[in-house]
Amino acid sequence: MRVGVIGGGQLARMMVPPAVELGVELAVLGEAPDASARIAVTTVGDYRDADVVLAFARGVDVITFDHEHVPQEVLHALVDAGVVVRPGPDALRHAQDKLVLRERLQGLGVPQPEWARVADAEELGAFIERVGGRAVVKTPRGGYDGHGVRIVSSAHEADDWLADGPLLAEEVVEFRRELAQLVARRPSGEVAMWSLVETVQGDGVCREVFAPAPHATARVERVAREIAHTVAEALGVTGVLAVELFETFDERVLVNELAMRPHNSGHWTIDGAVTSQFEQHLRAVLDLPLGSPDAIAPWSAMVNVLGGPADGDLDRRVPRLMADQPAAKLHLYGKTTRPGRKIGHVTATGDDLDDAVFVARAAAAFFED
Amino acid sequence: MRVGVIGGGQLARMMVPPAVELGVELAVLGEAPDASARIAVTTVGDYRDADVVLAFARGVDVITFDHEHVPQEVLHALVDAGVVVRPGPDALRHAQDKLVLRERLQGLGVPQPEWARVADAEELGAFIERVGGRAVVKTPRGGYDGHGVRIVSSAHEADDWLADGPLLAEEVVEFRRELAQLVARRPSGEVAMWSLVETVQGDGVCREVFAPAPHATARVERVAREIAHTVAEALGVTGVLAVELFETFDERVLVNELAMRPHNSGHWTIDGAVTSQFEQHLRAVLDLPLGSPDAIAPWSAMVNVLGGPADGDLDRRVPRLMADQPAAKLHLYGKTTRPGRKIGHVTATGDDLDDAVFVARAAAAFFED
Structure with a gap:
C-alpha cells in the first residue's frame, strides 16, 4: 500500500504516524527539502508542473493532498495517465472555487448564507x-x-x-458560534463521522477546538451530520471532508466553507478519537474500511500554537511546557517561527471540558512571548 | 532536538510517530535500506563498526537504541568521543549479559530466582x-x-x-503468571511508571499483554514498582526499562529479565496510555520532563501478530480485519512474513477486559492461516 501526498505541509506530516503504524508507505511531493513533512518527502518539486507530478505519481497506489491548490489541468493529467486521485478533480473543484461551491450547495438545497x-x-x-x-x-x-x-x-x-x-x-452572518463537522468517505460509499465540534477563530485563523461542541442540541447535531453526508455523497468526496458551519442565534446551521483533506478542526482526533482524521484519510483514499470515529474521552480541547516565540527558540519552551503539563499532548510541525504561522498545536482530553481547555491553553501559552 | 537510534527494527520504527509529533528529528542507523524503520534510516551500516557508529553519531544530540547488541567497545568509543549515549554502557551491560545482571540484582537484594x-x-x-x-x-x-x-x-x-x-x-520457577513493569527514567532522576501488566508467552515469545495486570494485589503492584524503581536507579538507566517478572503461586515477585529500551510488554501504551513508551523513551533520553503514564481506558489488550499468513499477502488481510474490527488499532512493522516473526501487533482498549481481548484477538487472527 503506497500513498503519494502532494504538498509537504503539516497535514502531510501528520499522516506519517498513522502510515507508519498501518504499514502504509508514504511518499510526499514537497515544495522544499525542509518541508514540514520532510521525513516522508521523496520528491522536491513544483505541484503546478504536470511532469513533476506525473513522475512523482509513478509507483504509488493513490495520490492525495496536503492542500487543495493543485491546478485542475494537473489533476486531469494524472487521471488521464491512469493515476488514482482521491479526492478527484471534480470533487476538488468545490474546494478550489468558492463560487462553484455556492452554486452547487444551492442546487443541493444545503443551507448556506x-x-x-x-x-x-x-x-x-x-x-x-x-x-x-x-x-x-x-x-x-x-x-x-x-x-x-x-x-x-x-x-x-x-x-x-x-x-x-x-x-x-x-x-454577514450573525452567528452564535462556528462549528465543524468532519466526515470521511471512501470510494465504496462508506462514511464515518466524528463528533460535531466547536471552533473558535481569531483574525480568520482557527485558534481552539472543543470536541464535542458543548451544549449542541440534538437537532443541530443531526442537521450538521445530514449536511456533511449530503455534501460528501453529492460531491463524490473521498478522504476527509471538513464542513465549516455557522450556528446562528435562531439555531440554523449554515455552511461556511469546505476543506477536502484533514483539517485543523480535526486535529483533536489524534489524541481524542479511536481513529484520527489522518489515519481515516489514509484508509479512505486507499478504499480500506474506515476505523471507529468514537471519542476516547468525554471531552477534548485543542489549542493552536500560532507564531511561536519571537526568539524562535522552541527547544527552550518545550521542557517547561512538559514539566508544567505532563498530560498535554504536544504536536510541533517542524517549522520556523513567524508571527501568526501555525507551528503546532496542543490537545488535552478528559472527563471535564474546562479542565481539558485549561491544560491545552496552559501548555500552548509556553510558546507565547 | 536530534535523536540517533542504533538499529532499524520495529522499536526504532515505532519511535517515528512520537518524534514527528514532538518535533524531534530522528536519525536511524539501519542494517539495511529496507529495515523496519526505513522511513527514518539515514545511515545503512554495521553497528559493530565503531567508525560507522561514530560517523552516524555526528550531529545528533543523543544516541539511543533499538536493541542491546551494540558492543561495549563501540559504546565506549562513542562516550570517549563526547557523544551522549542513553542508556550508557555501564547500564547496558546489565541488559547485555545475564550473569552480570544476576550478580548485580543479588547485590541489590532484588528478589530473583x-x-x-x-x-x-x-x-x-x-x-x-x-x-x-x-x-x-x-x-x-x-x-x-x-x-x-x-x-x-x-x-x-x-x-x-x-x-x-x-x-x-x-x-525452574513455578509461576502463576508473568508480569512486566515498565519504567522510564531521565538523567535528572525523574521516573514515570505505567501500570503493571500481565504478559502471556508462548514458545518463549510474547503473545499477549493485558494492562493493567488483572486481579493484581496491591502488594504485588507495590513490589513490582519498588523493584523497577530500584533497578532503574541503581543501574543508572536512562530511557525505558522493562522489568520482566514472575508472579509465583505464593505471591512472590521475581525478576526474570530486563530490557533497556521500549519493550513488547509496553506496546499497548501507544493506544492505551496518555504517553506511549516510545514518546517517553524519546523524552527520557533527551532529558525532557516525562509525560503522564496514565491509562486512557480502564483496560487495554495487546496481541502480537506472529509470522503472518503463509502466502505473505498482508494487503489482502488488512481490509478484512478493518471491516470486522473497526475499533482495533493495527500496527504493522513493514516486514516480510516468516514463521514466528513478530510482524505487527493489535491493541484494543475499553471498559471491559474481555471485550478488549476479544477485539484484539479477533483482529490479529486475520493474519493467521
Missing part, C-alpha cells in the same frame, strides 16, 4: 443593499486563514479584487 | 541437584525470544554451549 456572484461594483453595491448594508467578499480562489476575505459596506471597496474577475459576496 | 554461574558440566550437575532436578540454562549473551534458553535435567545437556564459556543456570 445568502450569496451572489458579483462581477463589478454595481453588482456588489446591489448585493450590499439587499443584505442590509454590509457584505463579506471573498476571492473565489486561493484564500485561506483569513486571506482573500474582506468585509465591505460600499460598492467600491473591492475594486482591486474585481479587476481580477468575479467575486463571491455573502451576507 | 535461585541462580548460579556454571562453568562446566560438574557445576551444572551440582546446581540441578540443588534446585530439585531441573534447571533453566541460558547463554549470558545474545539470547532473545526464547533463543539461548534451554531446560535441562542432567549435567551434560548444555555441553555444546559450555564449550563457549560459562552459562547462567536458574531454578
Whole structure:
C-alpha cells in the first residue's frame, strides 16, 4: 500500500504516524527539502508542473493532498495517465472555487448564507443593499486563514479584487458560534463521522477546538451530520471532508466553507478519537474500511500554537511546557517561527471540558512571548 | 532536538510517530535500506563498526537504541568521543549479559530466582541437584525470544554451549503468571511508571499483554514498582526499562529479565496510555520532563501478530480485519512474513477486559492461516 501526498505541509506530516503504524508507505511531493513533512518527502518539486507530478505519481497506489491548490489541468493529467486521485478533480473543484461551491450547495438545497456572484461594483453595491448594508467578499480562489476575505459596506471597496474577475459576496452572518463537522468517505460509499465540534477563530485563523461542541442540541447535531453526508455523497468526496458551519442565534446551521483533506478542526482526533482524521484519510483514499470515529474521552480541547516565540527558540519552551503539563499532548510541525504561522498545536482530553481547555491553553501559552 | 537510534527494527520504527509529533528529528542507523524503520534510516551500516557508529553519531544530540547488541567497545568509543549515549554502557551491560545482571540484582537484594554461574558440566550437575532436578540454562549473551534458553535435567545437556564459556543456570520457577513493569527514567532522576501488566508467552515469545495486570494485589503492584524503581536507579538507566517478572503461586515477585529500551510488554501504551513508551523513551533520553503514564481506558489488550499468513499477502488481510474490527488499532512493522516473526501487533482498549481481548484477538487472527 503506497500513498503519494502532494504538498509537504503539516497535514502531510501528520499522516506519517498513522502510515507508519498501518504499514502504509508514504511518499510526499514537497515544495522544499525542509518541508514540514520532510521525513516522508521523496520528491522536491513544483505541484503546478504536470511532469513533476506525473513522475512523482509513478509507483504509488493513490495520490492525495496536503492542500487543495493543485491546478485542475494537473489533476486531469494524472487521471488521464491512469493515476488514482482521491479526492478527484471534480470533487476538488468545490474546494478550489468558492463560487462553484455556492452554486452547487444551492442546487443541493444545503443551507448556506445568502450569496451572489458579483462581477463589478454595481453588482456588489446591489448585493450590499439587499443584505442590509454590509457584505463579506471573498476571492473565489486561493484564500485561506483569513486571506482573500474582506468585509465591505460600499460598492467600491473591492475594486482591486474585481479587476481580477468575479467575486463571491455573502451576507454577514450573525452567528452564535462556528462549528465543524468532519466526515470521511471512501470510494465504496462508506462514511464515518466524528463528533460535531466547536471552533473558535481569531483574525480568520482557527485558534481552539472543543470536541464535542458543548451544549449542541440534538437537532443541530443531526442537521450538521445530514449536511456533511449530503455534501460528501453529492460531491463524490473521498478522504476527509471538513464542513465549516455557522450556528446562528435562531439555531440554523449554515455552511461556511469546505476543506477536502484533514483539517485543523480535526486535529483533536489524534489524541481524542479511536481513529484520527489522518489515519481515516489514509484508509479512505486507499478504499480500506474506515476505523471507529468514537471519542476516547468525554471531552477534548485543542489549542493552536500560532507564531511561536519571537526568539524562535522552541527547544527552550518545550521542557517547561512538559514539566508544567505532563498530560498535554504536544504536536510541533517542524517549522520556523513567524508571527501568526501555525507551528503546532496542543490537545488535552478528559472527563471535564474546562479542565481539558485549561491544560491545552496552559501548555500552548509556553510558546507565547 | 536530534535523536540517533542504533538499529532499524520495529522499536526504532515505532519511535517515528512520537518524534514527528514532538518535533524531534530522528536519525536511524539501519542494517539495511529496507529495515523496519526505513522511513527514518539515514545511515545503512554495521553497528559493530565503531567508525560507522561514530560517523552516524555526528550531529545528533543523543544516541539511543533499538536493541542491546551494540558492543561495549563501540559504546565506549562513542562516550570517549563526547557523544551522549542513553542508556550508557555501564547500564547496558546489565541488559547485555545475564550473569552480570544476576550478580548485580543479588547485590541489590532484588528478589530473583535461585541462580548460579556454571562453568562446566560438574557445576551444572551440582546446581540441578540443588534446585530439585531441573534447571533453566541460558547463554549470558545474545539470547532473545526464547533463543539461548534451554531446560535441562542432567549435567551434560548444555555441553555444546559450555564449550563457549560459562552459562547462567536458574531454578525452574513455578509461576502463576508473568508480569512486566515498565519504567522510564531521565538523567535528572525523574521516573514515570505505567501500570503493571500481565504478559502471556508462548514458545518463549510474547503473545499477549493485558494492562493493567488483572486481579493484581496491591502488594504485588507495590513490589513490582519498588523493584523497577530500584533497578532503574541503581543501574543508572536512562530511557525505558522493562522489568520482566514472575508472579509465583505464593505471591512472590521475581525478576526474570530486563530490557533497556521500549519493550513488547509496553506496546499497548501507544493506544492505551496518555504517553506511549516510545514518546517517553524519546523524552527520557533527551532529558525532557516525562509525560503522564496514565491509562486512557480502564483496560487495554495487546496481541502480537506472529509470522503472518503463509502466502505473505498482508494487503489482502488488512481490509478484512478493518471491516470486522473497526475499533482495533493495527500496527504493522513493514516486514516480510516468516514463521514466528513478530510482524505487527493489535491493541484494543475499553471498559471491559474481555471485550478488549476479544477485539484484539479477533483482529490479529486475520493474519493467521
